[in-house]
Amino acid sequence: MTSTAPTLYYVPRSRATRARWMLEELGLPYRLARLDAAAKETRRPEHLARHPLGHVPVLETADGFLFESVAICLHLAANTALLPPDGTRARALVHQWLFFGVTELEGLLGRYSGERHKPSPDEGRAAHLREKLAAPLAALDAALTGREWLVGASFTVADLIVGALLVWAQRLELLSTLPAARAFAERIAARPAYQRATAD
Numbered sequence: 001m002t003s004t005a006p007t008l009y010y011v012p013r014s015r016a017t018r019a020r021w022m023l024e025e026l027g028l029p030y031r032l033a034r035l036d037a038a039a040k041e042t043r044r045p046e047h048l049a050r051h052p053l054g055h056v057p058v059l060e061t062a063d064g065f066l067f068e069s070v071a072i073c074l075h076l077a078a079n080t081a082l083l084p085p086d087g088t089r090a091r092a093l094v095h096q097w098l099f100f101g102v103t104e105l106e107g108l109l110g111r112y113s114g115e116r117h118k119p120s121p122d123e124g125r126a127a128h129l130r131e132k133l134a135a136p137l138a139a140l141d142a143a144l145t146g147r148e149w150l151v152g153a154s155f156t157v158a159d160l161i162v163g164a165l166l167v168w169a170q171r172l173e174l175l176s177t178l179p180a181a182r183a184f185a186e187r188i189a190a191r192p193a194y195q196r197a198t199a200d
């Protein structure tokens with residue numbers, strides 16, 4: 001019998017984890033196709049046919065290929081409790097936090113992480129990036145103060161995307177003065193689906 005489970009093209013400890021985590025949250029069956037980015041498997045013609053830049057994640061379903069981690073998570077979460085109905089205020093707030101995460105936070109975190117992991121980090125540049133990160137991180141701390149989740153009373157796709165970013169920020173020791181953001185990152189990292197998705 002042919003399996004209808006989707007295939008996730010995946011590199012561990014990358015943005016592909018978001019899609020794997022969403023599959024785990026929803027309890028969906030899937031096949032993991034691991035690519036070795038260091039060995040340039042992501043630049044082979046067969047992967048460039050799945051993603052024009054040779055990136056991960058890519059989700060393959062019976063309908064074809066889908067790339068961009070947030071698009072994949074939104075697609076998987078459609079018609080589930082993890083995505084409020086279209087047209088509602090809750091849905092608009094989910095979009096707000098998704099875009100906030102990927103436009104105001106993700107790029108800066110990536111640059112800061114890159115600087116910190118250099119053999120000889122430029123301390124001035126790292127301090128400048130930390131200053132720039134302070135405002136979006138404080139905004140998330142304020143939004144999470146007195147709340148368990150970003151939107152409504154339960155975990156949504158916004159928590160998954162922003163949560164992954166805050167777990168990253170916590171590992172970079174950026175949350176020490178932001179108790180609500182830190183507690184949120186800890187709640188996120190303790191979720192069984194997150195742990196299954198990040199076990200490797």
Ligand SMILES: N[C@@H](CCC(=O)N[C@@H](CS)C(=O)NCC(=O)O)C(=O)O
Binds near residue numbers: 014
């Ligand atoms: N905006 C894209 C970013 C995709 C991306 O940059 N993926 C990186 C991993 S985080 C990748 O594919 N790296 C492996 C490579 O380029 O070979 C998304 O969120 O899906």
